[in-house]
Amino acid sequence: MPLQLDFDKQNGLITAVVQDANTGRVLMVGFMNQAAFDKTIETGHVTFFSRSRQKLWTKGESSGHYLQLKSIATDCDADALLVQAEPIGPGVCHNGFESCFYRTLHGDEWIETEQPVYDPSSVYGARQ
Amino acid sequence: MPLQLDFDKQNGLITAVVQDANTGRVLMVGFMNQAAFDKTIETGHVTFFSRSRQKLWTKGESSGHYLQLKSIATDCDADALLVQAEPIGPGVCHNGFESCFYRTLHGDEWIETEQPVYDPSSVYGARQ
DSSP states (O other), X not given: OOOOOOOTTBTTBEEEXXXXXXXXXXXXXXXXXXXXXXXXXXXXXXXXXXXTTTEEEETTTTTSOOXXXXXEEEOTTSOEEEXXXXXXXXXXXXXXXXXXXXXXXXXXXXXXXXXXXXXXXXHHGGGO | OOXXXXXXXXXXXXXXXXXXXXXXXXXXXXXXOHHHHHHHHHHSBOEEEXXXXXXXXXXXXXXXXXXXXXXXXXXXXXXXXXXXXXXXXXXXXXXXXXXXXXXXXXXXXXXXXXXOSSOHHHHHGGGO
């Protein structure tokens, strides 16, 4: 029997780490359910399941900043995905940064260690 | 008030992605609770909370393959960590691979796309 992804450990969800296929930078972490995984494969646009909105969410559907799928790996337990993608647009983070991981621990404080690469209000408008 | 990690969304846990600080390869994904995070900082050895065993688990405690902490970033929602670490030993995966992400999707099958780098039975013994 071929390997099946394990969606059971997290109530139907699997962790999906997105890495920039060109630079290797980790851009974001999201969750996929089976439908999000299938849609990612079918469309080539990385699609998540939004826990807060409880629905599928194709990254870029409002911003235009799609993540073009390049390849997907899974781990030994088949309960996490590593998605290689090419980001369309300057940054994936809704706060205006290239990566959502823009804060680094220094001592006991999280410090913003880089500059925004676009103005979120010009992309997401009043929703910010 | 300084940024606090958000352990509430996943019942006291936060997703922790470990990336090789030298090569940029994503090695594994685990979970930390507050105690695992604190121990990681204090000891410099990346420590997780094992969901299956329900206890702290310092990677390398049985294999010697520790993950030496280099830096930690958090994401916009403060509900995920990106841990930069230097792996001690040939591979982090208990199945003998450099990275737990050794299977890649080809068509609709997950294919092992690399070779093991050590013999798990010589490291983990009968537990395999």
